């Protein structure tokens with residue numbers, strides 16, 4: 001059974017349909033890269049998957065939950081789906097450990113010692129074990145993003161969503177974040193990642209989806225998609241990136 | 244509990260309310276004009292003036308802002324005779340309100356001046372304008388635009404704050420209402436009517452400020468920005 | 484009885500100052516409770532509630548405190564309640580202060596970027612949890628400076644209660660003036676006492692706000 005399945009979902013702002021009948025199926029342990037021009041609806045799709053945006057048509061099945069137009073109570077779903085944002089969105093008034101422990105403690109009622117242990121574990125996973133006590137504004141962008149990933153991991157999600165998590169970073173810091181994500185992929189995490197890093201998508205994602213004007217224009221194994229794009233739109237999209 | 248409201252006897256006193264309203268408009272109108280003039284002068288002193296004058300300006304601002312208007316009214320009313328100025332309650336009230344607003348608006352104007360990029364002022368000076376000319380032609384309008392909401396908020400507080408001068412029997416709306424109240428014994432109705440007039444006045448004043456802002460900031464009259472227009476892309480140009 | 488203004492007059496003024504402080508503190512506590520509720524409902528409540536609160540804020544901000552005070556003191560007693568000056572003072576000051584403080588705090592809550600809400604959302608937090616752990620602690624920090632600044636306004640605003648004969652600092656000054664006929668000395672001292680209460684608060688407020696913003700208020 002797929003971990004995530006989008007069935008013909010629609011999302012419109014007034015007359016503008018940002019998602020226009022999206023079908024997508026993600027198996028457990030899949031790593032799916034989502035690429036496409038700015039404004040093609042990549043973020044919107046990701047935000048619909050964990051209910052930050054309401055859908056207007058179709059349905060989403062995700063790790064045993066179903067989202068339909070009008071679905072409201074999404075908290076139980078969000079406990080199992082992690083999301084990492086382009087702008088990190090760490091809580092600036094909490095230090096790294098508190099950022100990571102907050103949701104497990106208050107949402108899942110995990111006892112403090114256990115939450116603390118998890119925090120240390122996930123921090124080690126992202127290579128920041130020595131930053132437990134730091135505040136977000138004391139960290140570089142790359143470090144903040146890795147803490148955000150750790151914060152998400154601490155909820156022990158079954159699926160993780162990444163929305164252009166490196167596009168606010170300069171190239172040097174991008175590398176460390178991508179490395180973290182690649183390690184997660186290797187560890188078998190199911191992931192959907194919107195990215196502008198074509199090389200990374202090709203390497204790490206086993207499947208890639210190309211979005212164009214609110215639709216999934218082309219999809220397939222990353223290897224095939226990048227080496228032999230079928231549609232002219234995808235060809236012209238990836239052409240400048242191949243240099 | 245079973246209180247019957249009777250606005251009749253209160254509304255029979257309409258002439259008193261009308262007088263009071265006119266007096267409040269005159270009182271706060273004069274206070275606003277003089278107060279803004281003081282505020283502008285003090286703000287220029289704070290930004291451009293010599294250090295000793297700046298010190299005095301700061302002292303003035305802090306003293307006014309950290310004491311109640313009512314006490315200031317008493318001080319001007321009772322204190323001015325000491326220096327040989329015997330003024331009517333109305334005049335004392337206007338003076339007190341003006342000095343009060345002067346302090347608040349000075350800080351608002353100053354914030355506006357400081358919000359204007361240095362390059363704008365340098366450009367003005369580079370064109371051979373004096374500092375005061377630069378302020379007059381280059382700085383004031385964009386600075387006003389930045390602080391306009393804060394300024395009009397302050398003017399509303401001044402309008403409504405003017406009610407306290409009834410304490411020295413200066414003629415204005417609240418004093419008129421108190422008189423009506425003592426004649427009709429209809430306290431609730433009287434002060435409800437007075438409150439409604441103040442609310443209306445507030446919105447009328449705000450509407451006026453809005454018109455002024457249109458006139459100041461959205462005019463497409465090219466002559467107005469003749470001098471500023473010579474500068475590299477001033478913020479004076481506002482798309483309507 | 485005519486006496487002259489001097490050190491012997493100070494106890495009256497100090498007594499008045501004490502009541503100014505009591506009145507200010509009660510107003511701040513009461514207005515603080517209402518303002519928190521109003522600010523939250525103004526941001527998160529259902530539309531009719533949001534409009535109602537916005538209307539309240541607009542209306543009270545367009546009314547002089549003195550009129551509210553007279554309504555509470557003279558007006559409501561006709562409804563069959565007798566409001567002693569203290570009660571009328573606290574009620575009207577609270578109504579008035581809430582309209583401003585709720586507005587200030589709403590601004591602080593709205594100043595928290597929506598990404599913070601979303602991050603908390605994505606972590607499956609409930610609305611009370613988001614407020615309690617993520618939004619309000621941050622909003623609280625931003626609000627400190629303006630709130631302390633508003634405290635100065637409250638202290639100064641308590642002076643109008645002198646006009647319903649509530650004996651606080653300004654009224655104490657009036658009474659003393661009636662005894663001494665030395666208004667200038669008396670009110671200068673009264674002003675100095677207000678300054679001593681208010682200036683440290685103003686200074687602290689400015690410090691909390693990085694000394695940048697101009698305060699605006701009477």
Ligand SMILES: Nc1ncnc2c1ncn2[C@@H]1O[C@H](COP(=O)(O)OP(=O)(O)OP(=O)(O)O)[C@@H](O)[C@H]1O
Pocket residue numbers: 013018036037038039040041042043044045
């Ligand atoms: N709240 C909104 N109201 C109206 N239109 C919106 C809203 N949010 C997004 N859109 C529109 O939806 C479209 C898709 O936006 P989305 O953010 O999903 O694009 P994207 O593929 O993630 O682009 P990018 O690469 O720039 O992040 C855009 O045209 C955007 O303008």
Ligand SMILES: [Mg+2]
Pocket residue numbers: 042043044163164
């Ligand atoms: Mg996006």
